[in-house]
Amino acid sequence: MIDLRSDTVTRPTDAMRRAMMHAAVGDDVYGEDPTVNRLEELAAERLGFDAAVFVPSGTQSNLIALMSHCERGDEFLVGHAAHTYKYEGGGAAVLGSIQPQPLSMRADGSISLKLIEQAIKPDDPHFARTRLLCLENTHHGRILPLDFIDEATSLAGDYGLATHLDGARIFNAAVATDTAASEIAEHFDSVSVCLSKGLGAPVGTVLCGSTNLIDTARRWKKVTGGGWRQAGILAAAGVWALEHHVERLQDDHRHARELARGLEPINGIDIEVPETNMVWVDLPPETLSKLCAFLEQRGIMVSGRDRLRLVTHLDVSDDDVQRVIRAFDVFFQGV
């Protein structure tokens, strides 16, 4: 099986499983799990913050970040296709009474500064209080330009807004641009980082921020049912991922480029040059569904609702990439 649906499908390596098996553990709700504490310190250090909290999912991390920055009746500015707006069940509104103000997002995840500025509401009881700007990096595998991050977060600062980065794949952006993750993160008041995507841990996300913000986030973590006990078993995988699986994201990016290069000559399909670990392919809808079925028969799983998305990760090898290219060749020769 070659599973290119997402980088969430990675399985822990043998070395990671050994680290998990031997992890020292304690009750994390009491703050007594040494491995969780170590992961939180390591994540805070890597991202350049004073504190971090380890939570089960990226969705919970973003939710408790929003609930820590905003109160009932506040509003956050967010891209219309951002995960925090579109793919988290409306959690901020449902559970936090925080209103999203979606803004049209460009393909690279950036938003017009003019749109951002126009969306910031004046202090007037007619309006929700605009409190936070939320950005995403990477967005659909695209790297959010650093210049944009700088300008957008400065603009937010001018209006007294806080800033949050959904950095589920921030390390992909950092490695691809040869930038320290902390250089991207330093523009934000909080950053959420998934350990269970390309970094290959089975479970978990870390939310980084100031000590005050993370203290508040810990409350919301507990309130939303995220208080876990001997979570050091999982944190050990996170520590292993941060120490061993960051630089190797380059391999995933190289695989994505090789895949794109191999598929590009095929007639009738349109490929975007990948910036990180996602290859997007456009083809007519009838071809798309036939292709997905054809690939599945050959043990290749892809995700293709409107566009085909091929995601490279820890469990995709050089050979796998060549096998996928050959399968596409065979399919398109028959079309």
Ligand SMILES: *Cc1c(COP(=O)(O)O)cnc(C)c1O
């Ligand atoms: C996966 C993802 C999340 C949420 O992570 P879960 O652990 O699946 O809840 C948030 N933001 C982005 C951009 C993601 O890709």
